[in-house]
Amino acid sequence: MRKILTALLVFLSPLSFAQEKVSLADISLKTLDNQTVTLSQYQGKPLYIKMWASWCPICLAGLAEIDDLSAEKNLDFNVITIASPGQKNEQNSQKFINWYKGLDYKNITVLLDENGEIIKRANVLGYPFNLLLDKDLNLIKEQPGHLNSDQIKQFVKE
Numbered sequence: 684m685r686k687i688l689t690a691l692l693v694f695l696s697p698l699s700f701a702q703e704k705v706s707l708a709d710i711s712l713k714t715l716d717n718q719t720v721t722l723s724q725y726q727g728k729p730l731y732i733k734m735w736a737s738w739c740p741i742c743l744a745g746l747a748e749i750d751d752l753s754a755e756k757n758l759d760f761n762v763i764t765i766a767s768p769g770q771k772n773e774q775n776s777q778k779f780i781n782w783y784k785g786l787d788y789k790n791i792t793v794l795l796d797e798n799g800e801i802i803k804r805a806n807v808l809g810y811p812f813n814l815l816l817d818k819d820l821n822l823i824k825e826q827p828g829h830l831n832s833d834q835i836k837q838f839v840k841e
Contacts, residue, residue: 690756691793691795691797695805696708696761701831704740704821704822705804705821705822705837706777706819706820706821706822707741707782707801707804707814707816707820707822708721708722708723708819708820709721709796710796710800711724711802712720712751712765712794712795712796712797712802712803712806713776713794713795713797714787714793715760715780715782715783715784715793715795716793716796720794721841722820723764723814723820724821725816725820726818726819726823727818728759728760728761728818729759729760729761729816729817729839730751730760730761730763730816730820731760731761731762731763731813731814731815731835731838731839732763732764732765732768732813732814732815732816733745733749733763733764733765733812733813734764734765734766734801734802734807734810734811734812734814735764735765735766735812736766736767736771736772736773736810736821737773737774737779737782737783738774739810741810741811741828742810742811742829744789744829744838745811745829745830745831746791746829747788748802748831748832749762749764749788749791750788750789750790750791751790751832752832753790754789754790755793759839760839762792762835763792763793763794764791764792764793764794764805765793765794765795765796765801766779766783766795767795767796767797767799767802768795768797769772769797769799770796770797770799770801770802771799771810771818772810776797777793779795780795783792800801801814802824805822805825806825807825808827809827811827811828811829811830812825812826812827812828813825813827813828813830813835813838815827815838815839824838824841826830826838
């Protein structure tokens with residue numbers, strides 16, 4: 684009997700550690716023009732997401748690099764950023780939009796997760812926070828902290 688239980692535990696233990704896929708494809712987000720979108724428009728290529736907040740100095744210091752990376756042609760992945768107005772001490776949507784439009788970044792895609800759904804599903808604990816979704820928009824990797832452009836490219840490759 685002990686051998687049978689041991690065999691069952693060995694057989695079933697990998698199943699207990701298998702993680703359920705976390706898809707972010709269906710979450711409703713807003714653009715800075717107040718249009719509702721989902722991430723499904725990015726399906727087909729890996730998607731790098733920088734989670735950030737306007738009050739985070741490290742996040743703000745990295746926006747120029749994200750702007751430059753977003754402008755690069757022929758990347759084999761898409762690049763977007765997501766802020767979460769009303770969540771984790773971020774200002775409300777209108778104040779955030781007005782503040783952001785005063786900045787001079789021309790290439791960054793900024794989407795707003797007003798309900799904090801990405802924060803919940805991806806378990807975003809702080810800012811900045813990096814997410815990588817596969818071509819089907821399933822979360823495959825996450826990493827807290829600042830990544831420069833080269834580190835982002837490496838993060839996507841690994």
